[in-house]
Amino acid sequence: xxxxxxxxxxxxxxxxxxxxxxxxxxxxxxxxxxxxxxxxxxxxxxxxxxxxxxxxxxxxxxxxxxxxxxxxxxxxxxxxxxxxxxxxxxxxxxxxxxxxxxxxxxxxxxxxxxxxx
Numbered sequence: 078x079x080x081x082x083x084x085x086x087x088x089x090x091x092x093x094x095x096x097x098x099x100x101x102x103x104x105x106x107x108x109x110x111x112x113x114x115x116x117x118x119x120x121x122x123x124x125x126x127x128x129x130x131x132x133x134x135x136x137x138x139x140x141x142x143x144x145x146x147x148x149x150x151x152x153x154x155x156x157x158x159x160x161x162x163x164x165x166x167x168x169x170x171x172x173x174x175x176x177x178x179x180x181x182x183x184x185x186x187x188x189x190x191x192x193x194x
Contacts, residue, residue: 084109124157125173132176136188145184 080089084102089095097103131151135143148155158171170177170189179187 121157124154125159128153128157129173129176132173132178132188133190136176136190139190139192141188142181142185143188145186148178148186 080093080095081087082089082098082102083096084106085098087098089098097106131148131153135141135147135151155171158173160172162170162172162177164170168179170179172191175191175193177189177191179189181187
């Protein structure tokens with residue numbers, strides 16, 4: 078049964094478990110796989126960095142209140158955050174790295190910055 082290079086599709090000769098013609102084909106193939114997998118990660122990281130930057134700019138003093146509309150107008154995406162923190166009272170803060178927000182009863186949000194210990 079003929080076997081073909083996973084990168085260039087050339088006929089392979091040699092060992093039965095050989096997958097590539099040479100080191101260049103192996104490298105090309107693995108780099109392409111890595112790039113395809115990392116495109117999604119890059120896209121999500123771009124959104125997270127944008128969210129963090131919006132929170133940072135709207136909250137220069139470490140704690141403030143802003144409207145949902147203000148966040149959305151700047152391009153904030155509520156679907157993306159790095160982690161959550163739940164207080165003993167049950168309030169859930171969503172964080173983009175060290176900057177977080179808490180949904181208040183109105184259409185407002187409390188913005189906070191986690192202080193390093």
